[in-house]
Every structure is written in C-alpha cells, then in structure tokens.
Amino acid sequence: MVDDEFTIIDQYFSAIGWRSDLVALGPGDDCAVLKVPEGFELCVSTDTLVSGVHFPTDCDGGMVARRAFAAAVSDLAAMGASPYSFTGALTMPGIDHTWLFPFSSELSRLSVEFEIPLVGGNLSRGELALTFTVMGLVPPGQALRRSGASVGDDVYVTGHPGDAGAGLLLLAQAGGEFPALIDAYQSPQPRVKIGQQLRKIASAVIDVSDGLLADLKHLTDSSGVGAKVDVNKMPLSEEMLLFTSPGKALSLALAAGDDYELCFTANHSCRDQVEELVLSAGVAITRVGSIVDTPGIALFGEGVDALDLEHNGYQHF
C-alpha cells in the first residue's frame, strides 16, 4: 500500500476525537460544513509550530500534538470563547508511523477533552511543521480583548508561569528529576474554562506564550496604558524553587514562554470574584501588579535589580 496523503489521512486522522452535532459535513470534501448556533460571534486564530524553532527536533508526535493544541486553544481561552472546531495542516519530510501514531492519538484525546472537532486538514511533504486554526464561539460583544485595561486595574496571572521554561531547560539537559516542570512544557493546559468565567470579571486578557512580561506589554500597549509588577508576588512553584535559585526562578517566571497561562486585568472591585474563581477552577490565580498610566512594564520589589531578563520574551525572528 502506498503511503500517499489519502491513505495516511484515513489511517490516522479520519477517526479523530470529538463528534459535534454542529458538524454538518466533516473532513473529506472540499470544505467541512458547520452549523452556526444563533446568537454567537466567531473567534478565529491560527498558529504554526516549526520543528527546531518552537519545539526540539527530537520531540515525539504526542508532545508536538499537545503543545500545538495548547498554543492554539489557549487563544480561544484568552478571548473567553468556547471551542467550536479546528483544522490542522501538517508538513513532514516523509511518513513516520512512529511519530504519527502518538501524534494522532494525543490529538484525538485532546479533541474529546476540549470537545472541539477536527473539521479539516492538510498533509504535505516538507520540513516538520504544524499549523492549527481554531474557531470558538462567544456571545456578541463579550469577547475578551487585550485592549480593555484601565489605570488602577489589578494584574493577575493563572498557574505558575516559568515552569514550562524550566521544563525546556531540563529536557535540553536530559534531566528527569522534576516531572511537574517537564510536564508543564510537554503538556500545557489551555485555560478554556477560566477564560469563559473571566468574561464577567476581566477587563483585558492575553495568553502567555512569549513570556509574562512580553505578553503583558502587548496587553498594556493595546490598552494604551502601562503596568507595574511586584516581582515578589510572582507565583513560583515548589518544583521550580527546588530546581533552581530564587533569582533564576523569577527570571523564568517573568520572561520564559510556552506556559499558555492567562494574564488578565480586572477592576479591584472584582477581587472577590477572582477568589471564587480560584476555588471553582482549582488553579492558582495570583495578583502580581496593577495598571498604571506610564507605558511599558515597571518591575519593583526585592531582588529586582539582580534579575537577568535579557531574553525578555521570545522573538520569532
């Protein structure tokens, strides 16, 4: 049997994951056809991960699926949208069944977990790279933008940013002692449910893909404001503090990417609601600063002068 595009798609991708009643016609025709429930707006985002740039060249297919899925679905979380559908375009140098099997298995598992059907795809020969386009639904006018932050708003971050960056360092050193850190890099959790809850709380939201400071700066630039961040408030995980020095841990938390946590702002009158969200979501949400008039991100707190923040967020080029 020839390993042509159609055979591979049939073998690995036809049976993937979540079955949605909204899919009138699934993959296999020129387009998929989706029903659109009334009373929603459509959120759309596209993301590419390239081997050797966004993940190590020796990554197994399952890990690539998890990271690419998280990067894509995290953008829906950051808008407060509920997952609707996604497409995947995969280029690979040749058919590698040991890579494709865990890739499609993990993608199928995630599709079910997040209730988002795969409605189309493309398979081409080329350098290993993956582009996901995700679609989500949100009530009209309620999408959470980056541009809504106001002076005086609190700045929050979910989870423990920096853990994924530490995990990447550990993988490069072939270290296996800190499974939670490696897991943060290999299996980031898009904060979809928290994002939807934030529609009634947050004034602005962004997901942390390039590093907290870099992404918070995108948020404040979009909002025409700045932020000050108390570095001593930054949430550092227990494993992170066992892994490295407090200074290095803080640098990772502020500047390393790949966590796909949410950074958001909210009026200080919403502090009780954020507390309730922490309890219902079972995820840490930490107030780390506030929005100010002055553009840019100002850091303060003990040890701030010793921080190594040269790589202030990931530059794609």
Place this chain on the structure above:
Amino acid sequence: MVDDEFTIIDQYFSAIGWRSDLVALGPGDDCAVLKVPEGFELCVSTDTLVSGVHFPTDCDGGMVARRAFAAAVSDLAAMGASPYSFTGALTMPGIDHTWLFPFSSELSRLSVEFEIPLVGGNLSRGELALTFTVMGLVPPGQALRRSGASVGDDVYVTGHPGDAGAGLLLLAQAGGEFPALIDAYQSPQPRVKIGQQLRKIASAVIDVSDGLLADLKHLTDSSGVGAKVDVNKMPLSEEMLLFTSPGKALSLALAAGDDYELCFTANHSCRDQVEELVLSAGVAITRVGSIVDTPGIALFGEGVDALDLEHNGYQHF
C-alpha cells in the same frame, strides 16, 4: 529596527485588503472576532503550499500569493460558498523584503477582488511554506458536496484544464512564448461566482487541484458511482494546441493539476441552465462525460489508447 515578527506583520500585513462589516475585531488580538449573519452554514478548508513541492523554489512572492489564494478559495467555490474570511500562516527562512512586498501586495489585491478579509495570521522562521484557512458562508443544506452524483448525470468541467500544467512545463524550460498557459499556472482563477450559481444546478462538485481524472475519481468514489469520459470532448485551449501535440495536450488536460477549475455533475434536465451559466459567467463549461454504475473512470474516444497517463493526478507523498 529589528525585523521581528511584529514589525514584519505591521509592515506587510496589517493593511491587507478587504474590509468587511462582519469583522468585529481584526488581526492583532489572540483571536479575530467575526459576526455571523443569520441563516448560513460555515464552510472551512485549510491548504498548505510548500516551496519546492507545490511551487518552484524561485517563485516570486506575488505568484505564491496568487497560487495559494486560488488553491484555498477554490475550495469555497467547490462548495458553492461565498467568501467570508481567511487566515494565513507563513513560514520563511529569514526576512526577505523582495519576496514579502509582492506577496503582501498580491494578497491584498486578491482579498479585495474576492471580498474576503484576512482575519489572522502567523509568521514563523522555517522552510518557505504557506497555509491558508478559508471560511465561507452557504445557505443551510445547500453546500455542494462531492457525494451527490447519480447514474446518468452529465459530467462537466469549467475552463481549460491542463493549461496550468503546460505553464509549469514552460516555466521549467524558461519558455515565455505562451503567456496564457504561464498565466494559467501563475494566476489561477478560483471559480467562486460559478460555484454559487451551481447550487441550483449541480448534483456534485469538486475543484480540480490534482488533475481532472484524479479529482473526478474522488467525486465518483464519494458518490458511490463511476464515470465515463469522452476524451474527444475535452476542452483544449488554442495556446495548448500550439504549444504541444494533441496527444500531449490531452494528457495534460486529463492528468495535470493546478488549474483550480471546477468539475461537476448535473442531471441532464439541467443542460439549458448550464448553457445560460456559460453565457453569464463568460467561462467555457464543457460536458465531457457521464456518470455510470461501474466504479472508476473509463476513458473512451479516438486516440485514448495512445495517452500517457502515468502520472494520474498528483500524489502528495
């Protein structure tokens, strides 16, 4: 100024093309947000073109934009959908302004011509490749599928398939004598308006990307039928017949890809409607065969035994 992702996006992509009232929030946030007009279904398709695989490595950016756009929007045409929005994910080895300028200019022109806004994108470092995800709107239940062909239906094709394949041969030979053939390869025309008209005529539609025989076989396989094609009915352009022998011309028309014409089936009671469509669209639409019980594609007509159809449609792997 650093040529980082954001600078390049701002320079080349922020001002692209068509402005639609349906775009509530354009590119630049975590997702774009689109209004969804009531009473439509959403068609979605994703396509990747890789340098050296789907187009020659020395293609200028304008040609890559045109071919990738046609490949993507042609899938909307094949569903009878009207263009709604699209996203683009570009990977390139480094910033090449002489490539990016014509690429973004042509993309902007096409976006306006087809009234389809660019609502999101991604720019990454990697081998030159481009993934477009297109979205279209179609009245509920009216999307044109591949699976609707019935025994006895006529088989039609738009335009002059094979011209693009001839153009690719000419480009490889650096020949410049047949501008219409080269143009068919460099600037294929997605048949969007014809596709929408076919909603009231066609029983099944596919766009011809892999070659007429290969794509007609996808259509008949999906429909659980076969087709017979009278090779003497195949439309061959004047330039094609000047360029090569009748036999070679016919082989290209049957088996070469890249034209993005539409191949469709229709009940024979629709022949007058197809004639009217030819007049209103100003594009050749030729009846080349009919749908039969026996699976597969049977060719008949004078000269059929001498045809070189070894490369019966493009195999991606």
